[in-house]
Amino acid sequence: MKILTTVRRVPDLDARFSLNGDKTEIDTEALDHKVNYFDEVAVEEAIRLKEKGVADEIVSVCIGSGNATKELRTALAMGADRAILVEADEKTLDPYLVAAILAKLVEKEQPDLIIMGKLGVDFENTQVPQLLAGMLGWPQATFAYSTEICDSKVTVGREVDGGTSTFRLPLPAIVTADLRLNEPRFPSLPGIMKAKRKPLDTMTIEDLGVALEPRVKTVRFEMPPEREAGVIVADVAELIQKLRDEVKAI
């Protein structure tokens, strides 16, 4: 069985963000990047399925700039067998386009199972897996906390509001990883050394025959307003006066 996992490169959320001059882009140049955490969980799940003897090949794919080979090497160091980088300027992509690119890649690779992070921690769109399932006409189980493969079916425990639900899907299928699915391993030093020799192919969007026509246009970013320091009031009267006259809450 072949598993495809997606690996997205996201900025370190602890970093200090800034915007470009006309506020149409987040300045990501100076930021430290890493693998989207949910994608690490997805890769880990694929590796565990391989370790159980269920899967025999894990292919990790990233759509992004050449810098993203670093994140793909992380997946290889964890235990993926090979990696594909689809080169693209991330700023020109939207969820629909990413799903369309992945759909073409799935045609080429013919995986039996796709495991993806449930969302990207930067924009939290939560759209690509669902769009991809729609385009491929494959069944999907999102927000997985457990997976089990038996008789060409995947059984997925899902976290839903107020409880859990269990889906059994025929393969091929798409599963998205939630936080509690597993705890991803840290790439070991021998793993990091081995990753350097694993195949990492690069292709372009044109190679896959996808037209670069994003449907979402970013108009503007706005930084959250700076939090102002609180004030200490002397008594209830002053509090009420401030709530009424300054904050206009009452």
Add this chain to the structure above:
Amino acid sequence: MSGQVSIDELIGWDSLLTDDEKEVRRSVRRFVDSQCMPRITDAFEAGRFPEEVVAGIADLGLLGANLHGYGCAGVSSVAYGLACHELEACDSGLRSFVSVQTSLAMYAILTFGSEAQKQRWLPQMAAGKVIGCFGLTEPDHGSDPGSMATYCVKDGDHWLLNGSKMWITNAQSADISVVWARERGGAGRILGFLVEKGTEGFEAVGIPHKLSMKASFTGGLFLNDVRLPESSRMPEGVGLKAPLMCLNNARFGVAFGVVGAARDCLERAVAYSLERKQFGVPLASKQLIQAQLAEMLSDIAKASVLSVHYGRLKDQGKLKPHHVSLLKRNNCKIALDAARTARSILGANGITTDHHVIRHAVNLESTYTYEGTNEIHSLVLGEFLTGIKAY
């Protein structure tokens, strides 16, 4: 950290590192934060090495990481150094454990051992299943190991060992001890032996009452008519040169590592000085405090960049003993100074283990002394500069 940019960025050393070296650093940092930091204070206070992290350290491939073959990862010296740096940002005891296993015990077996010894011990040691220690120092012979009193005599096709070793890291937990002894009779050569735990006449005893390196095992080895077959002797380890080669190798990891402790102290001092208000303003807004932080940072930056440079020389086979002395002496000194400064900036809070800097400070007292004291390395450099031996 709560300042403007990370210390790594202020040092600006990332451009000197390869992607996989950065990956090693990230992986070890995450391991340390999630597995070691939550345990270290309790282990330190209890005076025990946190043995429960050994499996994780081995799974990461940190044991014997920069050695090649026999189940070792074979990473660059810089990658290994960065791993030491991250471990020591948690505690010098953790890094000492890895240093002794990797650069003293495993390195000795790899460099001086027979093929049978390498195959028997190294894969197990890389997997953390066999723990090693390295016995050179004695109760009466520290800086001058050449005058060691532990001796070995040939007894048929066996050897008889007598004497004692002191201040030995991992002594109590070691399954295999590398022991250096002087040959009685003949040429009086220094020879290296592998002594297994449980060998008759051999005993390892912990040293109590330590106030430094409390999260590391330190003990004494006692050899009383220990009878070993010739196959327990490392055939290529002959002369004082052999243990000194091991030490030189280990000093590199020590020097790279201690800067990690210094970095942790700086990060904690910055964070604390921003939070702590005196005279109505954060301590960080005082010029005297900023000057102290700047001093720590510039010491750390210089030590970090020099460590990487010497790591590259090491991999090119161009690192000379005087480079190692310079690096060990410099880095242990600036790390200890940084820890003391951080302790001062944290005021009374700085003396509690809750705030970690005092733990670093007392640990770094040991690093100042072991692997060649600060003074001995000064004398090495002095000899190189003047041609005059002043030991």
